[in-house]
Amino acid sequence: MIPDLKPSYILHHNFRLPMGFPPKNFDSALNYKAQKGDTFIVTYPKCGTTWVQNILWMLSHQGQPFPVGKQINREVPHLEEFGADFVKSSPQPRFIKTHFPYDLTPHHPEAKYIYIARNPFDCVVSFYYHTQGFIKHYNFSEGTFDSFFECFMKGEVDWGDYFAHLLSWIDRKDEENILFLTYESIQEDTRSAVIKIADFIGPDYRKIIEREQTLEAIIYHASFSQMSKDQSRWSSERPDTLTPFIRKGKIGDWKCHFSADQQNRLMKKFQEKTAGTAALSLWELSLFSGL
Numbered sequence: 177m178i179p180d181l182k183p184s185y186i187l188h189h190n191f192r193l194p195m196g197f198p199p200k201n202f203d204s205a206l207n208y209k210a211q212k213g214d215t216f217i218v219t220y221p222k223c224g225t226t227w228v229q230n231i232l233w234m235l236s237h238q239g240q241p242f243p244v245g246k247q248i249n250r251e252v253p254h255l256e257e258f259g260a261d262f263v264k265s266s267p268q269p270r271f272i273k274t275h276f277p278y279d280l281t282p283h284h285p286e287a288k289y290i291y292i293a294r295n296p297f298d299c300v301v302s303f304y305y306h307t308q309g310f311i312k313h314y315n316f317s318e319g320t321f322d323s324f325f326e327c328f329m330k331g332e333v334d335w336g337d338y339f340a341h342l343l344s345w346i347d348r349k350d351e352e353n354i355l356f357l358t359y360e361s362i363q364e365d366t367r368s369a370v371i372k373i374a375d376f377i378g379p380d381y382r383k384i385i386e387r388e389q390t391l392e393a394i395i396y397h398a399s400f401s402q403m404s405k406d407q408s409r410w411s412s413e414r415p416d417t418l419t420p421f422i423r424k425g426k427i428g429d430w431k432c433h434f435s436a437d438q439q440n441r442l443m444k445k446f447q448e449k450t451a452g453t454a455a456l457s458l459w460e461l462s463l464f465s466g467l
């Protein structure tokens with residue numbers, strides 16, 4: 177391991193992109209015209225995107241599991257990775273993944289937005305393994321957690337600052353066309369999360385899960401154990417990764433990686449950044465203590 181190594185990115189309009197993400201797709205994503213019927217799944221990276229992409233795919237396919245050999249980031253397309261034309265060529269109604277903060281996300285009053293927040297402690301750990309594992313995207317396979325932690329604290333990672341992202345959405349969390357969930361709540365009660373998502377995206381989806389067998393099938397295929405088995409049968413557009421997308425799926429994994437100093441600094445930052453906002457009460461603060 178090389179202690180001072182930092183991840184490499186494409187710096188585009190002050191935005192860090194993984195190497196291999198065409199900047200022209202990013203630009204076209206900014207100009208995508210959201211429309212009635214679009215549902216965006218919006219996250220800061222590593223906060224549960226693939227999980228909810230999978231749930232949405234199953235809800236829109238009568239509870240069938242995501243098919244062998246397909247790429248989830250194409251079937252529920254990642255807007256800034258594949259660009260607006262790719263998204264426009266996918267069938268309607270569309271489910272679209274984006275990591276954009278609020279201001280960059282394409283908006284339409286009749287589009288819907290599902291925002292998933294994950295606590296920053298586990299997020300940075302997951303993001304570290306992602307960045308270390310995708311060798312061609314970040315050139316960081318020899319990078320340490322400590323080095324990545326510093327980049328995360330400064331917001332010098334792809335899609336920018338964790339807190340700026342979270343705060344850009346949190347004030348809107350009660351708007352009619354926004355469903356705001358946490359990764360931790362989906363894990364605690366996946367059944368309720370699937371029902372909330374189905375209710376939110378519309379009555380046709382609600383009808384699908386009224387069949388108990390279908391709801392059970394969705395919950396089963398959305399479980400961590402099943403998704404980690406299934407992902408090896410999904411096709412990856414990034415076959416060079418050392419780290420699976422479905423890696424550990426644990427709340428509190430940060431305790432295996434943080435020093436006491438890192439814990440104090442992130443806790444302080446969390447409290448400062450979220451003071452006076454609803455983000456402060458998204459998680460029990462005890463989740464961030466007890467090293």
Ligand code: PPS
Pocket residue numbers: 219220221222223224225226227298301302303305306363398399400401403421422423424425426429
């Ligand atoms: S990405 O690259 O931004 O799209 O990554 P994303 O999918 O948002 O986040 C990956 C993390 O989500 C975990 N995950 C799950 N946890 C619990 N249950 C299920 N079913 C599940 N599916 C994905 C995945 O394991 C990554 O977290 P870590 O902590 O690295 O395991």
